[in-house]
Amino acid sequence: MWVKILLLIFVFSFLFKTDHSFDQDLGRHIKLGEIILKTKAIPNTNLFSYTNPDFPFINTHWLFEVFVYVWSTSLGFESLLILKIIIFLFSVWLIIKTISKQNQALLLPIGFIFLHVLRERLELRPEIFSFLFTALTLYILEVSLRAKRGNLLFILPFIQLIWINTHIYFFVGLILQAIFLLKGYCTKILAFVFILSVILSLINPNELKGLLYPLNVNQNYGYTIVENQTMFFLENLKFSDPNFLFVKLSIAITILSMLITSVKRLFNVKNILISLFGLTMALLNVRSFPYLIFLSLPAVLSNFGEIKKNSFTRFLSFITCILLLVESFFYLNGDYYKYKDMDNTVQLKLVESGKNSMDFVIKNDLPGPIFNNFDIGSYLAYRGYPKLKVFVDGRPEAYPKDFFTNIYIPSQYDYLKFKQLEKTLGFNTIIFSHTDQTPWGKNFLQNVVKDQDWRLVYTDDSIIVLLKTEITNQKNLTAIDLNKLNPISYHYNNHLSYLRMGLFLINTQNMESGKQFIDKTLEIFPQDPVANSLYNNQTKNIFFW
Numbered sequence: 001m002w003v004k005i006l007l008l009i010f011v012f013s014f015l016f017k018t019d020h021s022f023d024q025d026l027g028r029h030i031k032l033g034e035i036i037l038k039t040k041a042i043p044n045t046n047l048f049s050y051t052n053p054d055f056p057f058i059n060t061h062w063l064f065e066v067f068v069y070v071w072s073t074s075l076g077f078e079s080l081l082i083l084k085i086i087i088f089l090f091s092v093w094l095i096i097k098t099i100s101k102q103n104q105a106l107l108l109p110i111g112f113i114f115l116h117v118l119r120e121r122l123e124l125r126p127e128i129f130s131f132l133f134t135a136l137t138l139y140i141l142e143v144s145l146r147a148k149r150g151n152l153l154f155i156l157p158f159i160q161l162i163w164i165n166t167h168i169y170f171f172v173g174l175i176l177q178a179i180f181l182l183k184g185y186c187t188k189i190l191a192f193v194f195i196l197s198v199i200l201s202l203i204n205p206n207e208l209k210g211l212l213y214p215l216n217v218n219q220n221y222g223y224t225i226v227e228n229q230t231m232f233f234l235e236n237l238k239f240s241d242p243n244f245l246f247v248k249l250s251i252a253i254t255i256l257s258m259l260i261t262s263v264k265r266l267f268n269v270k271n272i273l274i275s276l277f278g279l280t281m282a283l284l285n286v287r288s289f290p291y292l293i294f295l296s297l298p299a300v301l302s303n304f305g306e307i308k309k310n311s312f313t314r315f316l317s318f319i320t321c322i323l324l325l326v327e328s329f330f331y332l333n334g335d336y337y338k339y340k341d342m343d344n345t346v347q348l349k350l351v352e353s354g355k356n357s358m359d360f361v362i363k364n365d366l367p368g369p370i371f372n373n374f375d376i377g378s379y380l381a382y383r384g385y386p387k388l389k390v391f392v393d394g395r396p397e398a399y400p401k402d403f404f405t406n407i408y409i410p411s412q413y414d415y416l417k418f419k420q421l422e423k424t425l426g427f428n429t430i431i432f433s434h435t436d437q438t439p440w441g442k443n444f445l446q447n448v449v450k451d452q453d454w455r456l457v458y459t460d461d462s463i464i465v466l467l468k469t470e471i472t473n474q475k476n477l478t479a480i481d482l483n484k485l486n487p488i489s490y491h492y493n494n495h496l497s498y499l500r501m502g503l504f505l506i507n508t509q510n511m512e513s514g515k516q517f518i519d520k521t522l523e524i525f526p527q528d529p530v531a532n533s534l535y536n537n538q539t540k541n542i543f544f545w
Helices: 002-015 026-039 062-075 077-097 107-120 127-147 151-164 168-183 187-201 207-220 231-236 243-263 269-284 291-303 311-332 335-339 355-363 374-384 401-408 415-425 439-448 469-474 495-507 511-524 529-533
Strands: 370-372 429-433 454-459 463-468
Touching: 002 077, 002 107, 002 311, 026 062, 026 374, 062 077, 077 107, 077 127, 077 291, 107 243, 107 291, 107 311, 127 151, 127 168, 127 291, 151 168, 151 187, 168 187, 168 207, 168 269, 168 291, 187 207, 231 243, 243 269, 243 291, 269 291, 311 335, 355 374, 355 429, 355 454, 355 463, 370 374, 370 415, 374 429, 415 439, 429 439, 439 495, 454 469, 463 469, 495 511, 495 529, 511 529
Parallel strands: 370 429
Antiparallel strands: 429 463, 454 463
């Protein structure tokens, strides 16, 4: 029991922090939930965008959207974070419960390694319900198998009915049922349950198209997002992620377990297939890393077979226990996030990085059409709809592929193309997250802040707002001179905000003001790795890279 408690404490330690889901998709989900309830219809086109308003869109998250809208309006946004923690902890507990007692000797050290992978996907997204439903499905199947009773299996079709209307990974449940069918357990009952699960999965807004959507979703993707890439592809791009090490360790342990079970001739088709299922999911893309836990972990421990507790396993568990408690302490006191330059604090709070900028836009009634980047689009849809529709939001699948390849990216890489697009669409306002790390985003920022047709009227540690020069004068707004920005004018309570401002200013060649913000960063946190890397240790001059 103490092992299970320790593992749950570990998971809790990195869950208890600020959440940046609003910076991703949460705001758009909440707004869609509101629209669905008020119109009593699920939108099937991209209604947030003025560039592609009629583009067909399959919404696999509509039930999640209704749920979070109702929950947040009834109990408040922060209560969603409590719910998220409960869902994660309950899901992990269910997975641990599926591991039989004779296979638990290595649960603490192996579970400790595997659970690190969860850190990759902690935001409040529809996928947290896929984690829950995966754990529930596997638990019901395993418990039914051991008890040799099929009563609980009849819950599975109803889980699938909710699942397919909540998140696109509903297919995981169907594949799990198919794997257990191959095992030959309760063949008639489980076959009936499987067929019923498929039939109930057709009860979704798009019926057969919705059921087959996971096979087709990537066909229209014209924009590369990190979560849909493999870790090896990202490493080739020099993308650094501390979770990659634990994914590789977990994959290695999974492969080792399958080799051992083969050598011991304890080959179990079910365990091998589930091990491979979780491993394959993790190799396909970053967003699927957690399935190493929710699928592979129990099967891996079963693959190792029965291991009796001895002095070695006790010593290994003791060392793991110390490491687990020390690491948990660093999460809960905030030092981990500080030294990793992660914008998190140890509190249950939903961060809205775009809030102040959108407050400014709404207060001053800034006109559309707006030009915005991908990163901030979903939040703009949440705050601006229906008055302000977006140029783009965070759903590649909700826009034609050629919109990204022929318009969105080229207009930022080539500023002349942006000027042509400006004439065509008549942009009046630009809202852009200057933390955009894409090469085209950085290039656009360098050019737009120098354009005399535009005036910078707002900036903070995440967002800039620019307005056409004539509209700036009409509204009597004060233009901001980036070269004269001073950290004294800002009152942030963490070093990262000053660091982001400094990086933005340096990227736009405002070196003097940028240096002041970097100095302020180091004044607050002298050990900041990024700020220190900007300085030449001998000359104390900022590098220009």
